[in-house]
Amino acid sequence: MSETIRIDRNVSIPMRDGIRLSGDIYRPGDDGQYPAIVIRTPYDINEVLDFSYVRVLPTIRAGYALVLSYVRGRFGSEGKYDSSAPQAVEGPDSYDTIEWVAAQPWCDGNIGMDGESGLGTVQWKAARENPPHLKAIAPSLAGIPG
Secondary structure, eight states, X not given: OOSOEEEEEEEXXXXXXXXXXXXXXXXXXXXXXXXXXXXXXXXXXXXXXXXXXXXXXXXXXXXXXXXXXXXXXXXXXXXXXXXXXXXXXXXXXXXXXXXXXXXXXXXXXXXXXXXXXXHHHHXXXXXXXXXTTEEEEEEESOOOOO
16 A cells, blocks of 8 residues: 545535535555445534544554545535435435546545534445445444434
8 A cells, every 4th residue: 555645626416416525535645445434414524524533544554445425515515405304415426426436537436424413423324325435334422313
């Protein structure tokens, strides 16, 4: 694995309905394929990294890519942000994000998710959609959505 880190900011992630979500990707700087951890959030990515269990440098050094994706209507993502619960688009958007990440040339097809509170609830919604490449979720401080 490379000692360098590649950061791609404001990456456009297509959803099935034509909406494009924005996200940042952190990954080893070589041409290898790595499993990815996806965090989907309505919050500023810098704030998420401040209170997440996942830390960028140790994650990359451990051989993972890290994808932080904004939900609809937040920080460069198209669409309308809807904070009401349950938010119907979070499951399908999570599915589409996971499958898009799995199809990238730098990903080995294995995806996990992390996050707490609302970011954890999104993981339950993703799991309900049963994306083929989602291998693990690690929600914390999160209820199971209704």
